[in-house]
Amino acid sequence: MTQEQLAEKINVSTSLIAKFETSRLIPKSDTARHLDTVFDSGDMFQESAAEARASSRDSVWFTPWLEYEQHATMVRSFQPTLVPGLLQTEEYARAILRDAGTRVPDLDETVASRIARAGVLHRDEQPCRLFAVVDESVLRRPVGGPKIMSEQLHAIVQACALPNVSVTVVPASAGAYPGLNGPLAVATVDGRNVAFLDDPLDGRVVEDPDRVTALDEVWESVREYALPGRPSLELIMEAAESWS
Numbered sequence: 001m002t003q004e005q006l007a008e009k010i011n012v013s014t015s016l017i018a019k020f021e022t023s024r025l026i027p028k029s030d031t032a033r034h035l036d037t038v039f040d041s042g043d044m045f046q047e048s049a050a051e052a053r054a055s056s057r058d059s060v061w062f063t064p065w066l067e068y069e070q071h072a073t074m075v076r077s078f079q080p081t082l083v084p085g086l087l088q089t090e091e092y093a094r095a096i097l098r099d100a101g102t103r104v105p106d107l108d109e110t111v112a113s114r115i116a117r118a119g120v121l122h123r124d125e126q127p128c129r130l131f132a133v134v135d136e137s138v139l140r141r142p143v144g145g146p147k148i149m150s151e152q153l154h155a156i157v158q159a160c161a162l163p164n165v166s167v168t169v170v171p172a173s174a175g176a177y178p179g180l181n182g183p184l185a186v187a188t189v190d191g192r193n194v195a196f197l198d199d200p201l202d203g204r205v206v207e208d209p210d211r212v213t214a215l216d217e218v219w220e221s222v223r224e225y226a227l228p229g230r231p232s233l234e235l236i237m238e239a240a241e242s243w244s
Helices: 003-010 014-021 029-039 044-055 065-071 090-099 107-122 136-140 146-159 209-225 229-242
Strands: 074-079 129-135 165-170 184-189 192-198 203-206
Touching: 003 014, 003 029, 029 044, 065 107, 065 184, 065 192, 065 203, 074 209, 090 107, 090 146, 129 136, 129 209, 136 165, 136 229, 146 165, 146 229, 165 209, 165 229, 184 209, 192 209, 203 209
Parallel strands: 074 129, 129 165
Antiparallel strands: 074 184, 184 192, 192 203
């Protein structure tokens, strides 16, 4: 069976079939179920996909969220602790994966995959619009040391020069506010919204419309606590200089 024939049978693109075959992407649960049906393989694909997801859940590249993110026309994210993945530099990402005790099969490959995600912001046709909100502590946390932090924050300033990228900061003076329970992201794909929640035990895609709407409202609430664009950029630049 060719890739094209299989793609038609399970209603996905041939590029996704290629990614499944080379282990660059783990099939979502319903896709794995369709594969088991096509190949009459019992639960083999479903069990293999579940095991792969469990062993690599710390690598966002291998979660179902990736498929949505790569096809999104807009992503709205909030990060209370770390720089959003779409904006991370190579050395910052490496420091997170290395120093936070994240278990990955191949550190270099995982870092490269994470950095490649930013390609959605630079697409020739309809680049993804990113509206990121971060807590001020993200700018102050010494991930990897002063040099890495300085380079990372300057990279954010550069990214903000793109017409489709906006980063705003919730200042420390805001105190407690909605969203401090953890990071979240909402992506617009084919005219509908899906969300992603991450926590120490699991990362999960949220597709239920009511729950996505609720998370969208949380993101909007968080954004209200953030400084406007220019003051946020000035705060990021000040923090970058403080690491130099």
